Amino acid sequence: MDxxxxxxxxxxxxxxxxQKMLADEALLQRLADAAALCVKALQNGxxxxxxxxGGSAADSxxxxxxxxxxxxxxxxGLPSMALTTDTSMLTAIGNDYGFEKLFSRQVQxxxxxxxxxxxxxxxxxxxxxxxxxxxxKDMGIHTIAFCGTGGKLPTLxxxxxxxxxxxxxxxxxxxxxxxxxxxxxxxxxxxxxYKPR
Ligand SMILES: O=C(CO)[C@@H](O)[C@H](O)[C@H](O)[C@H](O)COP(=O)(O)O
Ligand SMILES: [Zn+2]
Numbered sequence: 001m002d003x004x005x006x007x008x009x010x011x012x013x014x015x016x017x018x019q020k021m022l023a024d025e026a027l028l029q030r031l032a033d034a035a036a037l038c039v040k041a042l043q044n045g046x047x048x049x050x051x052x053x054g055g056s057a058a059d060s061x062x063x064x065x066x067x068x069x070x071x072x073x074x075x076x077g078l079p080s081m082a083l084t085t086d087t088s089m090l091t092a093i094g095n096d097y098g099f100e101k102l103f104s105r106q107v108q109x110x111x112x113x114x115x116x117x118x119x120x121x122x123x124x125x126x127x128x129x130x131x132x133x134x135x136x137k138d139m140g141i142h143t144i145a146f147c148g149t150g151g152k153l154p155t156l157x158x159x160x161x162x163x164x165x166x167x168x169x170x171x172x173x174x175x176x177x178x179x180x181x182x183x184x185x186x187x188x189x190x191x192x193x194y195k196p197r
Pocket of ligand 2: 055169172
């Protein structure tokens with residue numbers, strides 16, 4: 001396929017995934033519910049944790065940064081962390097306990113009841129995300145999945161945001177929309193007197 005056709009095909013497929021998302025009222029409601037869950041947790045002094053592998057690790061960092069720094073409003077930072085950033089922790093846990101424990105160990109150590117854990121996985125099958133969700137549930141931490149149409153993760157979490165695609169890049173491109181929408185609603189609801197920058 002030549003480059004221009006590649007671009008056209010990619011754009012058609014990513015738009016098609018977003019259109020399917022927009023047409024899925026139940027999914028939109030779950031996204032609103034996820035934002036409400038985060039608002040409630042943050043108002044109670046809890047935090048939002050994110051984790052994922054590869055591109056989803058980058059999404060985790062991106063979204064935690066939106067909470068702690070800012071999204072649209074100049075406002076106080078909101079407590080959030082990506083469990084994907086500290087190479088000493090990641091290598092120690094990976095080396096000593098195994099890659100599958102990468103995030104569950106951090107949830108156990110740094111999470112508290114009432115927090116929110118957002119697990120991001122396009123396959124829905126990454127063992128380190130599944131174990132982190134199980135750990136979070138054991139501790140009374142709310143769980144949100146950013147996933148696709150497959151895997152075990154969609155059946156495990158309190159709220160499942162499943163991008164309507166089975167193809168990793170289109171799922172990832174929808175996940176960052178989920179995350180931006182989540183941040184935008186949280187910011188608007190927590191800081192009603194603030195103005196967009
Ligand atoms: O970004 C990409 C592909 O677009 C990759 O880095 C991808 O995130 C990695 O293969 C991940 O390990 C996939 O894990 P998961 O989304 O299935 O949990
Ligand atoms: Zn990617």
